[in-house]
Structure formats: structure tokens, C-alpha cells
Amino acid sequence: MVTLRFIAGLAVLIFLVTFALENMEPAVTLRYYFGYQWGPYPLFLALLGAAVAGIIIAMVFSVFEQFRLRAIIRRQKRQLAALKNEVREYQQLIPEHLIDKSLADTARAAEKEND
Numbered sequence: 001m002v003t004l005r006f007i008a009g010l011a012v013l014i015f016l017v018t019f020a021l022e023n024m025e026p027a028v029t030l031r032y033y034f035g036y037q038w039g040p041y042p043l044f045l046a047l048l049g050a051a052v053a054g055i056i057i058a059m060v061f062s063v064f065e066q067f068r069l070r071a072i073i074r075r076q077k078r079q080l081a082a083l084k085n086e087v088r089e090y091q092q093l094i095p096e097h098l099i100d101k102s103l104a105d106t107a108r109a110a111e112k113e114n115d
Contacts (some may be wrong), residue, residue: 027041
């Protein structure tokens with residue numbers, strides 16, 4: 001697995017380096033509002049900057065999503081614990097000899113369904 005990750009990383013690195021070398025010539029000037037300009041810089045730097053900015057924005061949104069999902073998991077764990085306690089309470093209300101009989105009946109019904 002480590003070797004596979006290394007080969008994949010090396011392939012991406014080679015792709016990025018060759019892309020950068022092929023796109024050195026066209027210079028790009030980024031123009032903003034109010035006459036502000038930034039550049040000229042090679043095209044690959046503008047593309048790389050846009051890609052990095054997109055990755056950072058996606059990471060920020062994914063962090064918020066992870067917090068939301070963790071809150072849902074905590075709430076569901078509390079609900080599960082409450083339901084387990086409720087099942088235990090109901091099991092204590094049923095006499096012991098009825099529990100064994102109902103389990104045996106359930107096992108026989110399951111065997112009949114499998115046949």
C-alpha cells in the first residue's frame with residue numbers, strides 16, 4: 001500500500017512539473033476592481049493558486065460538515081442508550097419462565113422460515 005501511494009504521488013508530481021514547464025510562457029495578469037493588478041505571472045501559478053484556494057475552501061466546509069455529523073452521532077447514541085434501558089426495563093417486567101418459552105418459540109419459527 002505504501003508503494004502504491006508513493007507511485008501515485010510520484011505520478012502526480014511528474015504531471016505537475018511537466019504542466020508547469022509547458023505553461024511558463026503565457027503570462028497572466030490578474031485584474032481586480034478599482035484598477036488593482038497582480039502579475040504578470042506564469043499561467044501555471046494562477047491555476048495552481050486557484051486549485052489551492054479551492055482545496056482550502058472545500059476543507060473548511062468539510063470541517064463544518066464533520067461537526068454536524070458528530071453531533072448527529074452523539075444524539076443517536078443517546079437515543080440508543082435510552083432504548084436499551086427501556087428494553088431492559090420491559091424484560092424485567094416479564095416473568096422468567098415466559099422469557100425462556102418465548103425465545104424457544106422464536107427459534108422454532110426462525111427454523112421453519114429457513115426451511
